[in-house]
Amino acid sequence: MLVYPQLGTGAMSQFPVKKQRHLRTVVNAAADGSWIKLADAPGEYTEWSLQYAQLSDAELATLQQFFTAAEGTLNAFTFLDPISNLLAWTDHLDNAVWVPGPLLTVAGGIADPLGGTNAWHLSNTGGGAQNISQTISAPAGYLYCLSAYVRSAQASTATMLLGAQRASQAVTTGWTRIVFAASGDPTRASISFGLELPAGGALDVYGVQAEPQAAASVYKASTTGGVYENARLRDDLLTITSTDVNRHSCKVNVYYAKHL
Amino acid sequence: MATFPNLKTNAVAQYPATKVLRFQNQALRFLDGTEQRYRDAAGPLHRWQISLSQLDEGETAALDAFFAANQGAFGSFAFTDPWDGTVYANCSLASDELDVTSVAEMSGTTSLTVMENRG
Numbered sequence: 001m002l003v004y005p006q007l008g009t010g011a012m013s014q015f016p017v018k019k020q021r022h023l024r025t026v027v028n029a030a031a032d033g034s035w036i037k038l039a040d041a042p043g044e045y046t047e048w049s050l051q052y053a054q055l056s057d058a059e060l061a062t063l064q065q066f067f068t069a070a071e072g073t074l075n076a077f078t079f080l081d082p083i084s085n086l087l088a089w090t091d092h093l094d095n096a097v098w099v100p101g102p103l104l105t106v107a108g109g110i111a112d113p114l115g116g117t118n119a120w121h122l123s124n125t126g127g128g129a130q131n132i133s134q135t136i137s138a139p140a141g142y143l144y145c146l147s148a149y150v151r152s153a154q155a156s157t158a159t160m161l162l163g164a165q166r167a168s169q170a171v172t173t174g175w176t177r178i179v180f181a182a183s184g185d186p187t188r189a190s191i192s193f194g195l196e197l198p199a200g201g202a203l204d205v206y207g208v209q210a211e212p213q214a215a216a217s218v219y220k221a222s223t224t225g226g227v228y229e230n231a232r233l234r235d236d237l238l239t240i241t242s243t244d245v246n247r248h249s250c251k252v253n254v255y256y257a258k259h260l
Numbered sequence: 261m262a263t264f265p266n267l268k269t270n271a272v273a274q275y276p277a278t279k280v281l282r283f284q285n286q287a288l289r290f291l292d293g294t295e296q297r298y299r300d301a302a303g304p305l306h307r308w309q310i311s312l313s314q315l316d317e318g319e320t321a322a323l324d325a326f327f328a329a330n331q332g333a334f335g336s337f338a339f340t341d342p343w344d345g346t347v348y349a350n351c352s353l354a355s356d357e358l359d360v361t362s363v364a365e366m367s368g369t370t371s372l373t374v375m376e377n378r379g
Contacts, residue, residue: 023332
């Protein structure tokens with residue numbers, strides 16, 4: 001499937017980004033001011049307004065190629081929400097979207113660095129490395145940033161998994177945020193993100209986040225994730241303004257409706 | 261019952277915040293110019309207009325998640341009046357639309373209107 005392109009920096013968009021979520025509720029208003037309401041869940045749609053400035057010739061060409069391939073509003077594509085956590089159920093590592101190794105125990109209710117109790121304790125009781133991971137339907141060749149807050153009773157290490165890429169990170173006794181940015185295999189249409197513990201290892205983890213960019217932003221707890229398959233362009237026209245040599249600006253509106 | 265999310269500072273709203281108190285009365289005007297007025301509802305209803313700026317990405321994500329979980333204007337939740345701390349147990353969002361704008365890093369803006377429901 002067609003995928004909305006990243007810029008040369010690895011970012012999906014520039015500031016400002018506007019996201020509009022539209023739901024539909026049927027309301028019957030009574031004379032006394034009370035209401036009878038019916039939620040129309042399939043009526044939900046979301047729009048992003050992405051404004052680009054200072055684009056290079058190469059970046060503009062990429063956007064134009066994408067616009068041509070999508071044929072305006074005609075063809076659907078996969079869109080990675082630039083202001084969301086791509087992973088789902090990030091405060092619920094016991095959810096089915098997470099796949100833990102068979103000898104990895106996952107326990108919740110641990111105090112997190114933001115004052116809540118949404119951290120998780122991972123413990124590897126096996127004789128080999130064990131991991132917990134989540135796979136999303138996003139192009140593996142894009143640049144992603146995986147981040148998480150971790151701590152352990154004794155200083156140790158954890159390995160961050162991003163597709164086939166791996167990065168060993170030090171884990172201290174206090175909460176620290178570990179970050180790993182890399183691209184995966186460009187031929188694959190899905191990518192896994194995870195955390196691997198060595199044999200006998202144990203740590204607390206909070207705020208696992210994957211973003212389609214080069215660096216981590218503030219942690220965003222997520223239940224739905226940020227991958228939108230079957231998104232579409234809202235407009236059939238792409239207006240480009242060239243402000244200087246190798247400097248261009250344009251605006252793109254992306255539309256995603258559940259019922260499409 | 262769901263609860264409207266607080267910001268990281270534990271505040272619910274920022275300045276300028278608007279609060280509306282609304283009665284629902286009816287007036288019958290007679291030919292001689294006199295009027296008879298009566299209450300058409302049991303009591304006042306409150307409405308709060310909450311404009312938020314300088315939000316970090318975690319705060320905007322929490323508001324977006326609350327909006328989605330609440331199904332826009334459909335669901336009801338408890339809301340604490342930021343003026344006096346009174347908890348109104350049955351409130352809804354006034355709109356099925358939520359606009360979140362990320363102006364820059366850690367600088368999101370959005371606005372919501374919360375209204376008290378009858379009953």
